[in-house]
Amino acid sequence: MIAQAGTAPAPNAFWRRALRHRSFVVGALLCLLVLGAALLSLVWTPWSAYEIDVASKLRPPSSAHWLGTDVLGRDIVSLLLVGARATILVGIIAVGIGLTCGVCLGLIAAAQRGWTEEVIMRFSDFTFAFPAVLSAIMLAAVIGPGMVTSITAIGIFQIPVFVRVTRGSAGAIWAREFILAARAAGKGRVRITIEHVLPNILSILIVQATIQFALAILAEAALSYLGLGTQPPQPSWGRMLNDAQTLLFQSPSLAVYPGAAIALAVLGLNLLGDGLRDLLDPRLARQR
Amino acid sequence: MQATGLHQNRKLWNVRPPKTGVPARMSVFLLRRCLTLLATLVGASLIIFLVLDALPGNAAQMLMGADASPDAVRALTVKLGLDQPLALRYLHWLGGLVSGNLGNSYAYGTPVAELIGERLTMTIPLAILAMGLTTVLALAAGIYTAANHNRIGDVGVMSLTQIGIALPNFWFAILLILLFAVKLQWLSAGGFPGWEDGIWPGLRSLLLPAVALAVVQAAILARVTRSAVLDVLREDFVRTARAKGLTKREVLWQHVLRNAMIPVLTVMGLQFANLLAGTIVIENVFYLPGLGRLIFQSIANRDLIVVRNCVMLLAAMVIVVNFVVDVLYAVIDPRIKVHEL
Numbered sequence: 356m357i358a359q360a361g362t363a364p365a366p367n368a369f370w371r372r373a374l375r376h377r378s379f380v381v382g383a384l385l386c387l388l389v390l391g392a393a394l395l396s397l398v399w400t401p402w403s404a405y406e407i408d409v410a411s412k413l414r415p416p417s418s419a420h421w422l423g424t425d426v427l428g429r430d431i432v433s434l435l436l437v438g439a440r441a442t443i444l445v446g447i448i449a450v451g452i453g454l455t456c457g458v459c460l461g462l463i464a465a466a467q468r469g470w471t472e473e474v475i476m477r478f479s480d481f482t483f484a485f486p487a488v489l490s491a492i493m494l495a496a497v498i499g500p501g502m503v504t505s506i507t508a509i510g511i512f513q514i515p516v517f518v519r520v521t522r523g524s525a526g527a528i529w530a531r532e533f534i535l536a537a538r539a540a541g542k543g544r545v546r547i548t549i550e551h552v553l554p555n556i557l558s559i560l561i562v563q564a565t566i567q568f569a570l571a572i573l574a575e576a577a578l579s580y581l582g583l584g585t586q587p588p589q590p591s592w593g594r595m596l597n598d599a600q601t602l603l604f605q606s607p608s609l610a611v612y613p614g615a616a617i618a619l620a621v622l623g624l625n626l627l628g629d630g631l632r633d634l635l636d637p638r639l640a641r642q643r
Numbered sequence: 644m645q646a647t648g649l650h651q652n653r654k655l656w657n658v659r660p661p662k663t664g665v666p667a668r669m670s671v672f673l674l675r676r677c678l679t680l681l682a683t684l685v686g687a688s689l690i691i692f693l694v695l696d697a698l699p700g701n702a703a704q705m706l707m708g709a710d711a712s713p714d715a716v717r718a719l720t721v722k723l724g725l726d727q728p729l730a731l732r733y734l735h736w737l738g739g740l741v742s743g744n745l746g747n748s749y750a751y752g753t754p755v756a757e758l759i760g761e762r763l764t765m766t767i768p769l770a771i772l773a774m775g776l777t778t779v780l781a782l783a784a785g786i787y788t789a790a791n792h793n794r795i796g797d798v799g800v801m802s803l804t805q806i807g808i809a810l811p812n813f814w815f816a817i818l819l820i821l822l823f824a825v826k827l828q829w830l831s832a833g834g835f836p837g838w839e840d841g842i843w844p845g846l847r848s849l850l851l852p853a854v855a856l857a858v859v860q861a862a863i864l865a866r867v868t869r870s871a872v873l874d875v876l877r878e879d880f881v882r883t884a885r886a887k888g889l890t891k892r893e894v895l896w897q898h899v900l901r902n903a904m905i906p907v908l909t910v911m912g913l914q915f916a917n918l919l920a921g922t923i924v925i926e927n928v929f930y931l932p933g934l935g936r937l938i939f940q941s942i943a944n945r946d947l948i949v950v951r952n953c954v955m956l957l958a959a960m961v962i963v964v965n966f967v968v969d970v971l972y973a974v975i976d977p978r979i980k981v982h983e984l
Contacts (some may be wrong), residue, residue, distance in 0.1 A: 481683055483913075484961045486920035489954055493694050496942045496950045569809070576811050577924050581939070593811075600817055600928070603832070607821050614814030622809035 373635060377629025384622025389616075393439040402430035404437040404590050413606050422612055425595070426602060429610070434590045435616055441502070441591040442620065445584070446571040448506050452563055453513020460514070461521025462552065465529055466544045476522065479515035487512040491583045502506040505584035509574045513567055520563045522558040558635035565628035568620045576617045592617050672973065680966045687958045688740065692733050695951045723749070736951075745952050750944040755952050758937065761907040765835055766933035769849050769856075770922055776857035777864060777918075784861065785868020785907075790895060792873060800865070805860025812921050816855035816928040822919070823851060833930040852925045860914050860921070878902070905972065912968030916961040923957075928961045 373379050398406075401421070408428035416423045422431035460479070464472040493510035498504060528534065529552065537547050578584035579593030587594060592613040599609035720726050725736070739745050745755040784804065788797040824832035830851055836844045875881065876899060884894045923935030930936070934953055941949040 379910075457947075475937065477679070477683075481686055483965070484683070484687055484958045486916050486961070488920040488923055489957055492923075492938055492942065492950065493691065493954055496695060496947060546810065573811050577813060580811075580813055581924060581927060596814060596817065603817070603821060603825055607825060609820065610814075610817050614811060614817065617811050618806070618809045621811075622806065625809060627807065 357521065362397060362514070365517075368636065373630070376630050377633060378626040379634060382623050382626030382628070382630055385619055386627055389439050389620045389623065390443065392436050393443050396433075396436035396440055399414055400430075400433035400436050402433045404429060404433040405588050413602070423606070423608070425598060425609060429590075434595060435592070435612060438592045438595060438613065438616070439588060439589045439620075441579070441585045442572055442617075445502065445506050445509065445575040446568050449509035449571045449575075450513055450564055450568050452506070452510030453517050453567060457514045457517020458521045458560060461518045462525055462548050464518070464522045465525035465552070466548050472522075475518065478519040482515040483510065486582075488577065488581075491578050491581075495583045498588060500583045502589075505575055505578040508578070508583075509571050512574070513571065516567060519562065520559065521556065524551050524559045528552045530553045545623050558631075562628050562632045562635065565624055567629060569628070570622035572617065572621050572624070669973070673970065676966060676970060681963065683962050684959055685737075687962060688955055689733070689738060691951060691955050691958065692736060695947055695954075696729070696732065738815070740952075740955070746948055748941075748946055748949050750941065750946040750949070755949055758949065759934065759952060759956060762932065762934045762937045764838065765849075765921055765928070765931060766935070769852055769926075769931070769933065770847070770918055772846075772849055772853040773856035773860070773918060773922070774911075774915070776853055777860045777914070780857060780861035781864030781868055782907075784865035786872060786895070786900070788865070788869045788873035789876065790891075792876075797869075801869070804862040804865050807859055808866075810859055810862075812855055812859045813924050813928050816852065816925055817856060819851045819855055820928075835929075835931045835933075848929075848931075852929045852931060855928070856918060856921050856925055860918060864907065864910060864914065868903070868907050871906040872899055875899045875902045908968060908971060912965050915964045919957055919960060 406429070410425055410428065411420075412426055412428040414420050414424040414428075419598075420430050420432070422435075424430055425434065457479075460475050464475040487505075487508045490511050491504055494504040494508055525548075534547060534551060535553055543551070575584055575591075576593040578598075579591040579599050581593075582597065585591035585594060595613040596610060599606075599613070602609060649939045724732065727735075736745075743756055743907075745759075747753065748755050751758060784800050788800045791797045820832045823830045831848060833848075835848050838845045881894055881898060884898050885891070889897070922933065923938065925931075926933040926935035928937065934957070938950060941947075941953070962964055
């Protein structure tokens with residue numbers, strides 16, 4: 356962290372180091388796989404993920420249906436590909452909400468101190484009392500289940516995490532000498548926050564956002580499994596697990612694929628986050 | 644160290660150290676924390692009430708369906724007390740929370756407090772069992788890996804925890820059912836016999852759900868434990884203890900663990916919220932008649948009064964546990980400046 360904004364290593368050097376970092380490479384590959392699946396599903400799927408064909412229900416894996424079909428005769432591979440879309444969409448929007456609100460509040464708290472900080476931090480403590488499932492239950496009771504419910508519930512729970520991380524790391528930057536120099540040069544709090552504090556905590560925020568994305572995927576899966584999130588006929592991995600559970604004795608393999616997809620996506624993001632932390636902040640890496 | 648220095652300084656200046664210094668500050672700290680706790684609980688109740696009661700949609704209309712006669716709906720509105728002003732209904736509910744009289748469920752007609760209490764006899768043992776398993780697994784794995792830092796065992800267990808963190812707990816639960824109920828047929832795939840036939844059948848049916856909850860949480864906590872123990876192992880006093888002739892094992896158990904417990908305890912407190920949320924999900928996987936099932940049945944029945952009280956109870960549990968952790972934190976480590984908390 357001796358390096359300040361502007362003295363970051365050249366992009367080439369970063370990539371050379373990154374490609375040698377094992378968990379970064381594995382994580383990035385897994386993430387690209389999931390992203391690729393979602394993008395591929397926009398232009399091509401082996402079968403339609405929406406068309407019901409009861410005559411060919413619960414088929415075992417074959418050359419036509421690589422992983423078989425579900426109870427409505429839909430192709431599992433197609434469902435998994437389209438399901439990746441819901442996962443990524445909910446994750447990106449929810450983390451976006453948490454990142455935007457959380458970072459703004461955290462930066463304000465660090466810049467203003469005093470009672471503003473107190474109010475913001477108490478608010479974020481308070482929000483911690485409502486896990487995503489709890490908010491989703493309340494929202495589902497009022498506006499009904501659906502993607503909006505799950506995005507809002509997950510997004511709200513992400514805010515306090517980003518508030519804390521931003522407040523903590525921005526506070527440390529504010530205590531540094533170059534901030535004092537900037538103040539002596541006559542810069543205001545807003546300018547210092549944008550020009551000096553934010554660039555210096557960006558790497559921490561990127562790492563945190565990656566990890567939060569993984570948590571958002573887990574929450575989305577749980578909510579759609581419970582029937583509070585993504586609704587049929589829109590395919591989602593959580594929903595597929597719910598359907599599969601009623602058929603555990605007939606076709607147990609149906610319960611394996613969607614869960615493995617969720618676990619691989621989450622594992623990929625976590626490994627990517629670990630890798631990014633090592634690469635972006637060498638000081639932290641040495642500590643571990 | 645600093646305290647002694649300060650003490651000597653005071654002697655030097657002939658100023659007596661305040662006799663009740665630390666306890667007095669501690670009680671001020673406790674008082675402040677209690678007030679914050681109370682304010683947080685009231686705030687939570689207000690949010691829950693506003694979200695569930697003030698949003699569009701009359702509960703009476705929802706209960707009777709769209710084709711109910713307006714007269715009947717009006718009669719039910721009056722009967723449920725929904726015609727009173729919002730503030731009055733809120734205060735009425737708050738009074739009920741304090742006195743334990745939460746009103747009657749719209750769907751079951753029985754008192755809500757009774758309904759919830761009945762379900763808690765299953766949910767609370769499950770949560771305790773899961774938390775106990777989490778702690779045992781996490782501490783064992785965390786201490787083992789820290790003591791064998793960078794050896795094969797460390798790398799292996801840490802890779803396992805990386806996978807554990809990535810597992811959705813409800814999928815892990817389904818896999819457990821597949822293995823133990825479908826393939827091996829050792830345990831049932833779900834349901835709960837109650838505690839009437841003795842403790843054993845009840846515990847038996849809570850075993851898989853608790854394992855499903857614990858394994859994922861333990862993976863996170865094990866990593867925290869490992870890095871906390873490793874941090875303490877780098878401290879000077881550890882080297883001093885080794886130098887005075889203690890074995891590695893003695894240092895680990897006598898000096899390191901006590902000091903490493905603070906971050907572990909903090910994360911355990913934070914995990915409690917996760918655990919409760921997980922309990923709601925896992926109860927649905929195993930068809931267990933706990934609080935989570937009650938909430939879902941109530942959403943389906945549009946039984947908003949039950950939903951409201953259940954959500955309040957869960958939020959209050961999270962708030963209270965975090966309060967207890969905060970206080971314990973200060974008790975365990977007197978170095979923490981009380982006024983900063």
